[in-house]
Amino acid sequence: MREPAVRVEGLTKEYGDLVAVNDISFTIDRGETFVLLGPNGAGKSVTIEILEGFRHRTSGDVRVLGTDPAKADRGFKARVGIVLQQAGDLGRLTVRQTLTHFASLYPNPRSVDEVIYAVDLEQKADIAIRKLSGGQQHRVDVALGMIGNPELLFLDEPTTGFDPEVRRQFWEVIAGLQAEGTTIMLTTHYLDEAEALGDRAAVILAGHLVAIDRVHSIGGADMRVPVVRWIEGGEERSERTPQPAAFVASLVERLGQEPERLNVRTPTLEDVYLAMLDGRSTK
Numbered sequence: 001m002r003e004p005a006v007r008v009e010g011l012t013k014e015y016g017d018l019v020a021v022n023d024i025s026f027t028i029d030r031g032e033t034f035v036l037l038g039p040n041g042a043g044k045s046v047t048i049e050i051l052e053g054f055r056h057r058t059s060g061d062v063r064v065l066g067t068d069p070a071k072a073d074r075g076f077k078a079r080v081g082i083v084l085q086q087a088g089d090l091g092r093l094t095v096r097q098t099l100t101h102f103a104s105l106y107p108n109p110r111s112v113d114e115v116i117y118a119v120d121l122e123q124k125a126d127i128a129i130r131k132l133s134g135g136q137q138h139r140v141d142v143a144l145g146m147i148g149n150p151e152l153l154f155l156d157e158p159t160t161g162f163d164p165e166v167r168r169q170f171w172e173v174i175a176g177l178q179a180e181g182t183t184i185m186l187t188t189h190y191l192d193e194a195e196a197l198g199d200r201a202a203v204i205l206a207g208h209l210v211a212i213d214r215v216h217s218i219g220g221a222d223m224r225v226p227v228v229r230w231i232e233g234g235e236e237r238s239e240r241t242p243q244p245a246a247f248v249a250s251l252v253e254r255l256g257q258e259p260e261r262l263n264v265r266t267p268t269l270e271d272v273y274l275a276m277l278d279g280r281s282t283k
Contacts, residue, residue, distance in 0.1 A: 037201055052069060078148060094125065200213065200215060
């Protein structure tokens with residue numbers, strides 16, 4: 001069997017008495033999109049930076065594309081793309097000049113024009129990056145992460161600053177990369193984005209990995225039980241049931257009519273995630 005794109009075993013990162021990441025383990029298969037979820041300060045960024053080779057671990061074993069990122073050479077870095085949370089200071093060069101320069105540093109780069117189109121900067125291609133808005137500068141960061149045609153792409157809050165239409169366009173870009181077999185590790189606070197793009201997801205809280213599964217299964221079956229809501233006697237009522245159709249039929253029979261404001265809803269990834277944060281059910 002092929003080695004996973006990412007293999008993490010017992011990863012721990014300590015800062016004195018503070019344990020930022022506490023003995024976490026997971027793998028990411030080649031061609032998979034893996035989403036790491038968690039609130040600010042949970043340990044997501046530390047984990048990502050260790051995998052990228054920007055930060056050293058305290059203990060544990062980490063392999064990214066078969067290499068220890070703490071000992072990575074230039075060849076490894078050419079196989080990995082990174083999109084950070086904030087736009088970088090790229091000076092006076094235009095978008096096209098910047099991407100052309102960075103493309104020249106890689107052995108098998110993507111087309112500059114293709115990448116400019118993918119991040120919706122065609123109208124800004126010949127404008128100095130320093131003159132772009134913050135959101136547009138962040139699109140340049142995304143383009144720089146893509147330009148090297150990486151085997152593994154780290155996306156850290158990639159659509160921050162994107163308006164809804166451009167964010168959806170970016171999802172199409174990621175879908176194209178997925179179809180090409182690019183492995184993607186994504187962090188995002190947009191749960192609809194995680195649900196749309198992710199194959200598997202993990203939730204990290206206070207440095208601990210508390211859940212890992214397929215995106216549409218994470219949290220377990222109990223947290224995915226549908227909820228039926230309706231108005232009865234002027235009061236809102238709800239019932240969690242694995243058989244919502246049968247429950248609604250019995251409810252209609254009991255009331256002699258369809259209940260007022262009847263709603264049947266299966267918990268989304270956002271519902272499950274927020275429930276995990278609160279330590280409660282999805283009801």
